[in-house]
Amino acid sequence: MQFKNTKAFAEELDKNDPLRSYRDRFLFPKHKGNDVIYFTGNSLGLQPKNAQEYVNEIMTDWSQMAVEGHFYADKPWWDYHERLAEPLSKIVGAKPSEITVMNTLTINLHLLMVSFYRPTAKRYKIICEEKAFPSDQYLLQSQVRFHGYDPKDAIVEIKKREGEHNFRTEDILRTIKETGDACALVFIGGVNYYTGQVFDMETITKAGHEIGAFVGWDLAHAAGNIELKLHDWDADFAAWCSYKYMNSGPGNASGCYIHERFHNSKEIPRFEGWWGTNKEDRFLMKPEFEPMPNADAWQVSNAPVLALAPYLASLQLFEEVGVEPLFAKRDLIVQYLEFILKDIDAQVAGSFEIITPSDPKQRGTQLSVFLHGSGKSLFTYLMDNGVVTDWREPNVIRLAPAPFYCSFVDMYNFGQLLKKGIEATS
Structure with a gap:
């Protein structure tokens, strides 16, 4: 698949996502009235609505x-x-x-x-x-x-x-x-x-x-x-x-x-x-x-x-759902996030690198990004703008787009915020 870093392309991926309805079965924290972009399912997953x-x-x-x-x-x-x-x-x-x-x-x-x-x-x-x-x-x-x-x-x-x-x-x-x-x-x-x-x-x-x-x-x-x-x-x-x-x-x-x-x-x-x-x-x-x-x-x-x-x-x-459809979406959404990260990195002249293996067989839902310039100020910028992600010393942001509830538009919107954050904190 030839990815594009556009909102229209991300919306098309969501439209064709067989698991898209499961997003509505989880409860999201809000930022300015909208669902946050939630990347910390590798730390604490969102609450399923049926849990209560x-x-x-x-x-x-x-x-x-x-x-x-x-x-x-x-x-x-x-x-x-x-x-x-x-x-x-x-x-x-x-x-x-x-x-x-x-x-x-x-x-x-x-x-x-x-x-x-x-x-x-x-x-x-x-x-x-x-x-x-x-x-x-x-x-x-x-x-x-x-x-x-x-x-x-x-x-x-x-x-x-x-x-x-x-x-x-x-x-x-x-x-x-x-x-x-x-x-x-x-x-x-x-x-x-x-x-x-x-x-x-x-x-x-x-x-x-x-x-x-x-x-x-x-x-x-x-x-x-x-x-x-x-x-x-x-x-x-x-x-x-x-x-x-x-x-x-x-x-x-x-x-x-x-x-x-x-x-x-x-x-x-x-x-x-x-x-x-x-x-x-x-x-x-x-x-x-x-x-x-x-x-x-x-x-x-x-x-x-x-x-x-x-x-x-x-x-x-x-x-x-079954694990096979879940893992199929995992692979696709992580590949799309990786594409967006590399595209943003090319636009802002090497501000970070992905340290998670590029081989899909050697990774799961998580991509770890090593920051070269912005440090924790970029993490703070993202959190202040509705991206819930995870900081690990000395300079790593962990991104885990859980396939149950993360969308492809989330990945696109994150890329846009990431670029603004790098420009604002560099």
């Missing part, structure tokens, strides 16, 4: 049934989380039995480390990417210290090459091979939060298994954003938050994937609680833990249904 309905349903059941809502609500609370497994399995490429929803992301990763980071005197190292999302860095550092190791020795960081913005798969594979049987765990973010680079998860998982390590993924920026095939890729475990591309609300519940080969293993340890016990016997209050025969065995406490309600509401939209 799902929350109100629980509030009504609570008011009318009190404790009986656990069993007699239209969506009984005691198994509410099970309703999320089927739609989530389609999004992350897993079997429904391999999915559970509980707690929040870093809490779940710590719990999963009980099962999948079990260091020995010989095999104790963790491989991760350098400058991983800070919460992952803190997680890994605290885990190795808890087991009595020095993070400087136990954590092996994959490095970018000098002068390059993104990781090379061959460098990751080389690091895995060189670490060898000293490696207990390979743990990487599926999509790099800073640049938006998508890692070759299938190849990396295979390489980790070849040296005898467990392989897990933080999918905070991947779930709902890119195609995932966790079961087929043979990943051991993964976890993700739900409030970015899956629009479940701020700080909301986390999804977990645990490969089915671990479900009935008596060898694998985990921290246990009563919601992980056999569902049919749970209220017999037996003193011995009898695990559920699926990922729910990793559940510790009963599900926070008020938090799960907006998550379920958003997953209804994913069920309606």
Whole structure:
């Protein structure tokens, strides 16, 4: 397709967008009476209009049934989380039995480390990417210290090459091979939060298994954003938050994937609680833990249904659309945004560069733009003029046009504001 940086062309793309009606099913903040241009679905997705309905349903059941809502609500609370497994399995490429929803992301990763980071005197190292999302860095550092190791020795960081913005798969594979049987765990973010680079998860998982390590993924920026095939890729475990591309609300519940080969293993340890016990016997209050025969065995406490309600509401939209049409629009709108960025950059003489990979297979919804001159003043200008975007030190603006609710006209209008902002702040 031959793109044009004109409003008429953007309007034509919107006219032909099969998902255009879904924009009306989300609530937008306003700027001077108009919808903002919202680029931060990679941080917090917009609220689906049906979320309030799902929350109100629980509030009504609570008011009318009190404790009986656990069993007699239209969506009984005691198994509410099970309703999320089927739609989530389609999004992350897993079997429904391999999915559970509980707690929040870093809490779940710590719990999963009980099962999948079990260091020995010989095999104790963790491989991760350098400058991983800070919460992952803190997680890994605290885990190795808890087991009595020095993070400087136990954590092996994959490095970018000098002068390059993104990781090379061959460098990751080389690091895995060189670490060898000293490696207990390979743990990487599926999509790099800073640049938006998508890692070759299938190849990396295979390489980790070849040296005898467990392989897990933080999918905070991947779930709902890119195609995932966790079961087929043979990943051991993964976890993700739900409030970015899956629009479940701020700080909301986390999804977990645990490969089915671990479900009935008596060898694998985990921290246990009563919601992980056999569902049919749970209220017999037996003193011995009898695990559920699926990922729910990793559940510790009963599900926070008020938090799960907006998550379920958003997953209804994913069920309606399907991931393939969603990702098709993602590719087109990101390509159009990239075209506009390059066109504006040519007009204003190299004020910025895109540091996200240009290969569509190595990126999802996000484009990260490194600013050369305007710095944070340009970010402030955009925010003051109705563009909600994201600033990351030292000089990067992250743009994530979520395909559910961003339009092609949004991309065009952003380009015009970007050009004015560069001219006003240079």
